[in-house]
Amino acid sequence: MTVGTAPVSTGIRGFLAARRAGRPRQARRTSRALVAVFVGPSLLIYLMFMVYPFLGTVMLSLTSWDGFARTKDFIGLDNYVVLLGDEAFWNALVHNLLWAVVGTAAPILIGLPLAIVLWSGARFRLAFRAMYFLPVILPSVVAGIIWGWIYNPLFGVLNSLLEGVGLGSFTNGWLGDPDTALWAVLGAAIWGAFGTLVVFFLAGLQGIDLNLIDAARVDGANAWQRTRHVILPGIAPMFTFVLTITLVGAFSVFDIIYVLTLGGPGTATEVLAGYAYKMAFGRNFAGYGSAVAMIIAALSLVLAIAFLKIRERGQVSG
């Protein structure tokens, strides 16, 4: 709640009355026409192209619709029951979970030290930040194309590199081998993601009082202790935020996999989003695909809300 900017005309009495009524700002209602002009168009577009299709997914997931039939047969929770016994679904979910763990941990383990080192004093700080951020601004298609080329078994950069340093026996068709494909794709995704974390962590670090660090040093805290007891608590809210967006993002990963492997070889890199896509548009199981999409939505919402709660609690106690 923001208080303290009451209209001058109403004075302190009006301000207090408004605050009591739970309306700290203008006590006078804005005319409907004005609200309609300012909110109407946005709300209309948002309702038509976001809210309505979201409700559509909920509805479709309860039908056996194939995308063509005139009628959408209501089958209750049947799709979800089928889902429980669908090996391909579980396979995809496991890949998303792995993606969530590795695809969150690795960028943090790379990005946080980089941010701390940059923040604590390095020359060319903005230049470094810009370089770490370059992969992030690249289109996912381009990240996919570049890494597809790096991993290429015949003239790829990775194999050339391995041969160059005498590790020729480790060369591999990284994306074609079911044992390495998911890790290879994950590596490309981590490359494209950790720069975001550097930027976010740097922004969080700006909020830390430098005097605290000095005080800790005076008290004899070493670099690790200063990091552990001053820096990390100082960026806790940002840490929660970063954790939320990367974890939630892990359940929506699609582009880079589509470009690199299309979910293959076999189903070695299949994820929920790709599976929903294939079910709905490849095989015309619009209803079943919607059920898979609902699982993605549910996982995202639960995670996001859980972290919002954690964050709120942190703000109250901290």
Place this chain on the structure above:
Amino acid sequence: MAEVARRAGQSDNREARLRVGRSMSAVAKYAFLGFWAALCVLPLVLVLSTAVKDPNLATGNPFQLFSSFRPQNLVDAWTLGNFEKYFLNTIVIMVPTVLGVVLLSMMTGYALARFNFRGRSTVFYLFILGLMVPFFAIMIPLYYNLRDYGLLNTPWAVILPSIAGAGGTGLPLGVFLMRAYFLDMPGELADAARVDGCSEWDVFRRVLAPLAIPAASALAILTFLSAWNTFLLPLLYLQGAENRTLATGLLLFTGGRTRELELTAAGTLIMIAPVIVFFLLFQRQFVRGLTAGAVKG
């Protein structure tokens, strides 16, 4: 912006005093920073080098950077790949998306921050919810909705969902950012304008909206990048060769060319050059827009 610069300078001055990794020698520090910077930049250098390589050398040793110079590759890729068409299609989508997101977010963010009307917080939370809904949760019905509206395979099929927030940015992020920005403005400004006889519209249009330009430009930059890079929306809703954007067009162009690396690289360069130039020009605004939500939230 000045604040960030000031802080950057400040911490450089204090470098000796507060350095976390004092034990870490400067060499190790810059080796660490440099290693990851190289990992980020080298693949792009490779793209640049290969894009101008002689076709006979392109699939050879990739580490022979800039061993030949043949800018003709770029022209070849441009004409062979129909990039003119892709560029045009992308711009036709990008411009209305950016304008729509920025203008609508400013108006709605302003109303949510400074108007008093029934349902205000409901509208706000409805938009915020959009930040958490992944695209896949609307992807399937949206296809059939767009078909029924007659918008499928027209630019609107990407523009309108992008404005609504399907691409990850759009109104949910925009309304959130702009509302926070307008909330931070002192109410006295608007009151003074009203006393001077400004209508509510003029208060917005002439007094407060111009003050929100820093936030609006950060939002515009974020939206531009996401519109330029968006892939799945045009993949699904803009089918047919004549409708392809740079993202889907580039994938098609490189798809059948595993051996013509110089053309793949040239096409890639064509797509990313504007983005990189844009990023280098507006880095600060971009970073500010990206982190504003995290810091404020």
